[in-house]
Amino acid sequence: MSGPLSFASAAAWLDGLQLFKIKLGLDTTRELLADLGSPERGLPVLHIAGTNGKGSVGATLAAILTAAGYRTGFYSSPHLSCVRERFRLDGQCITEARFASLAGRLRAVLGERQPTYFEATTLMALLWFAEERVDAAILETGMGGRLDATNVVTPLVCLLTDISRDHEQHLGTGIAAIAAEKAGIIKPGVPVICSGREPQAVPVIAARCRECASPLFLHGRDFSGQLEGDGRFAYRPLNGPTRAGLPLALPGAHQAVNTALALAALELLADCYPQAAAAVPAGLARVRWPGRMESFTVEVDGRSRSFLLDGAHNQAGVEALVHSLTRGYQRERLVLVWGNMADKNLLPGLLALLPLSDRIIFTRAEPVRSASPEALLVQLPPEHQCRAECAATVAEALARAAAASSPDDLICVAGSLYLVGRARQLLLGEDCQ
Template sequence: MNCQQAQHFLDQLQLFKIKLGLDSMQHFLARLGDPQRLLRCVHIAGTNGKGSVGAALHAMLTAAGYKTGFYTSPHLSSVRERFQISGTYISKEDFARLISRIESVLDGRQITYFECTTALALLWFAEQQTDFAVLEVGMGGRLDATNVVTPLVSVITNVSMDHEQHLGDTLAKIAAEKAGIIKPAVPVVSAIAEDESGRVIRETCAERQAPLYLFGRDFSGSGAGSLWQYQGLDGLKLTDLPMPLRGGHQISNCSLALAAVQLLQRQGWAISEAQIRSGLAQTRWPGRLEYFRSEGRQFLLDGAHNPAGAAALREVLCSEFPRQRLILVWGAMADKDINAALREVAPLADRIILTKAADSERAASPEQLAAVLPEASQAKVICAASIPAALDQARAMAAEDDLICVSGSLYLIGAARELLLGGLTDAEE
């Protein structure tokens, strides 16, 4: 099986609907030799910020000289982006070889796309004898395919409304799903709010005797711009830390990653202050508040696919990006709360270009998106038939001091980023 054939096999698994549950995953991993039992993991759940926390933690552990795996989802343009070891994506050869092994072990049994990619990550990290594996939950936590590990540290970033059709229609129900990654006696770091979701996390930690370290209570961060300060566990205080990720909300995300590092230090892992600083400086998280210039135009890409993410984008647009005009390119999946997310950002835009986020039945049409906007915003709308057409229109109407913000679904961000900058794995192919 070559890489293209492996990709085709994986794509065929998209026909199987999302399936929350661990029994089939556990049985399947047993047939693969239980690679998850060979790994030292940090497991990350939460509505927003999982990837940012994982990217910062991955970078710091790598800077400390540890061979560190990082499994994340979704990808932007190539599925191989989901699998990294110490900053290097999985090769085409390893990807094809491991997919081939998975297919042979399956022997015709059914598996979902996410179960397959999770198994591939666990296999690759175990095979490569990583020192650490940073694993991002796909959705929820309790029944997520990644929840087959017993980690060294668990992280729950926050809880807000998202994936209600699978996780529940209240913050408490969604928090209960994310609390499913909490294991007996395994320490937890979280930036959970003081609301019903926070109550669920605190109660679950107490029941499972899992020490809980909260942002704002046990550790904190502050600052603005490119430097920030961390007040950590055990009286640690670090000042003038580099902040490579944009947005005020990234202070809590990087603080969570640093608190996780401190808990690993408590367990005997050596990570120096210089290595922490070096890792933070090297942290990258493409497609999330990613700013660049292309062909004389300013672009900001951000996968603000739910109301909380859109609120964070709105805050950044109001505080960090002076411009003449804002041209918003937006696409979303129809099963998301397209109303609340788009309405959060649309009032800031001078022109709004709506397009279909992906070639999928799940993608909302530009007309569906336009219909959720108030009349005042509808007057600014242009509907584009495709993502390339939307970007062409945005470039044509933008001047050098205007900002083109491409946002909504990560499917849109991935396609737009590849058109504008090329794929993330291109340099390794």
């Protein structure tokens, strides 16, 4: 390839870097950053790691800082349907032209080196944020922390969301091992905001903070968030009186904790972002995080249907989905469209969803890593198999769900972010226009 890249050719080049390849380590990222002029140096970074909730916390931080008038970059992963979703500036996706330009500049310095897909997008994000002179660069780790490609920065604050068992083939077996990898983003002297909801993770994180002389602030001990009902929540800050009646745009009880993490981080950074506190109500009201407990009504084959999309892709995420469905989302019947990656054992979560589901449709978003619908069907207890069926494609699954439901029913799509992304694209179109 030679000459300027189009967006299509840039996206195809990235896909050629093996979207699903995982390579833990920082050497390639550091070498390429140096060749790009070290754009990460001096970036005002808010760094987020954890198993669940990273995106919600990042989206909340971005919404508040943008509402306060700060130029705010947000780098997240994975994307649902378009790679441009990973790169946002003041809430807007990167343009196709800028994306292609950044990809071309990265490609020009590679030589014989071949970064992974995630390393490449991380490099592009850091370069873009530096060139845009952002006031805040919110970086979400991809999987772990210690060896994650984003861990080349010295942030203003580190945030650790809920930690649970996931990616154990890469991060180690058990909560303590996973927590140690996530805590690897902690840098000397940099304050740490932590959800602290997993008892086995807290001692590991606390030990890392002591090693780095980094102050640790725990949800429930030093600050907290609590649902008040009617889409409101109360925040007990690190200092001062509780702020009650705050809007909470993201649904789910777990979002009270995620929102509190974001508010505590901004409280610590009040000297850097003095306008943020006043912008909290407006920012919270604007938070969007598509594909995570996202509900809407749309027509499918001429039928008006209600949907709930949730990228619950690990056991903790499915448990949160079950909690929400048990306590809300009024419906006559629930039709579940489900698919998960072949390397995920989500059977316990799926079994917990069965009593809530009147019909189950198994499908797959892509053929390489997704479990086959037939393989999922045979895992069901025999007494539930009569309520389940398989669809070869996501489009077919959505059509079957619409035909098998009424306007008073709820169609829930869950089990994989790839599945949710494809379903959302079919139902609503691209999120980045």
